[in-house]
Amino acid sequence: ADLEPPTTDLITLTRHILSQQYALGEDATGDLTMLLIAIQVTSKYIASNVRKARLINLVGLAGASNVQGEDQKKLDVLSNDIMVNALRASGKVSVMVSEEIDDAIIVGGSKGTYCVVFDPLDGSSNIDAGVNVGTIFGVYKVKEGSEGSIKDVLRPGKEMVAAGYTMYGSSCNLVLSTGQGVDGFTLDEALGEFILTHPEIKIPSRGKIYSFNEGNSLHFYPPTNNYLNSIKYPENGKPYSARYIGSMVADVHRTLLYGGIFGYPDDKKSKDGKLRMLYEAFPMSFLTEQAGGVATTGTQRILDIIPPNIHGRCPVFLGSKDDVEDLKKFYAEYD
Ligand code: AHM
Ligand code: MG
Secondary structure, eight states: OOOOOOOSOOOBHHHHHHHHHHHTGGGOOSHHHHHHHHHHHHHHHHHHHHHHTTTTTOOSEEEEEOTTSOEEEHHHHHHHHHHHHHHHHHSOEEEEEETTOSSOEEOTTOOOOEEEEEEEEETGGGGGGTOOEEEEEEEEEOOTTOOSOGGGTSSOGGGOSEEEEEEESSSEEEEEESSSOOEEEEEETTTTEEEEEEOSOOOOSSOSEEEOOGGGTTTBOHHHHHHHHHHHSOTTSOOOEEOOOSOHHHHHHHHHHHOOEEEEOOBSSOBTBSSBIIIIIHHHHHHHHHTTOEEESSSSBGGGOOOSSTTOBOOEEEEOHHHHHHHHHHHHHHO
C-alpha cells in the first residue's frame, strides 16, 4: 500500500501555546507562554536523563530523604534541580513548590506573576525497573497586589490557570490544559519537539478499567471496598479489568485515554490518603475535569479544597464521569 506522505504542517507544543495566547487577544502578555515553554524544555531534559539513567549512573539513592521522609533517588534530585533552575531563569515565576523541597521557594526580585507547583519526578520508585515515571505541574497566577508568597499557592485547584504532566514511558508524552480543554503531545526525538498527537482529549463517559492499590484493601473503609466489589462481582457478569502501575502519571494517562477509574483512597492507615494536593491531586483533577471527567475525594470535589499546607494530602478518585458517580453513591450511602 502507498504510504501517506509526512505532514508538512506540524503543530508543535510551542505553536499550540502561542495560538492559545493569540486567541486571548491583546490581553495576553505572553508570560504564560514563556513559562510553559520553559517547562517544556525541562521535560525534554528530564526525559533524556530518565532514558540514560542506567548508563550514566543515575540509578539509586542520592543519600538524603525528602520532607515526606522518603528516600530521594538521584533522578528525583536532578529533576528537581533542573526545574527549579529553569523556572527561576524564566523570570516569570515568583513562587515555586516542589515535592522535593520542604519550604516554598520565593523567588526574590522576580517580576514573575506566576507560581508553579510540581512533582519533578513522580513514581520514582519505579525507575530502577524501567517503568513509566512522570513530571506533574500546576500553575497559579499570583493574587492581585501580591509580590509572591505562600498564600498565592494555598488556594483551591480550580484557581489554577494551567496544569499538566509529562510521562516518560515508551514514548514521552506531555499533556496540558490551560483551561480550554486538554491536549496531548508526543516528543519527536529527532526534532526535539513535542508534536500535537492527541488533540482535545475527552474521557469516555464510562470505562472498563479500575486502578487502585488493592493490596491496601485490609485498611480501606467500607465504601471503597463495597465499590470495588460492585465492579468485580457485577450483576451483569462483566467485571472490570484491573490495571495498576503505581505511577500516577501513567495510571492517569491511561484513564484519560481509555476511561475507567483511578483511586488512591484515604484508609485506616493513611488518614488523608497518599497523594499530595498541590502537585499531584489538583493538576490531575484539573486535567480530568477539563477532559469531561470527575475528580472527588469520595465526598467532595477535589478542585474545591483549600490546602492547609503546601505538602498536604487528600484522597483521590478520578476518571470517567459515570464510574466516579457510581463510587460517590457508595460514599453517600455510608455517611
Ligand atoms: P511518590 O511521589 O513518592 O513517587 O509517590 C506517589 C506515587 C504515585 O505516582 C502513585 O500513584 C502512588 O505513589 C503509588 O503508591 P503505592 O505504591 O502506595 O500504590
Ligand atoms: Mg509524587
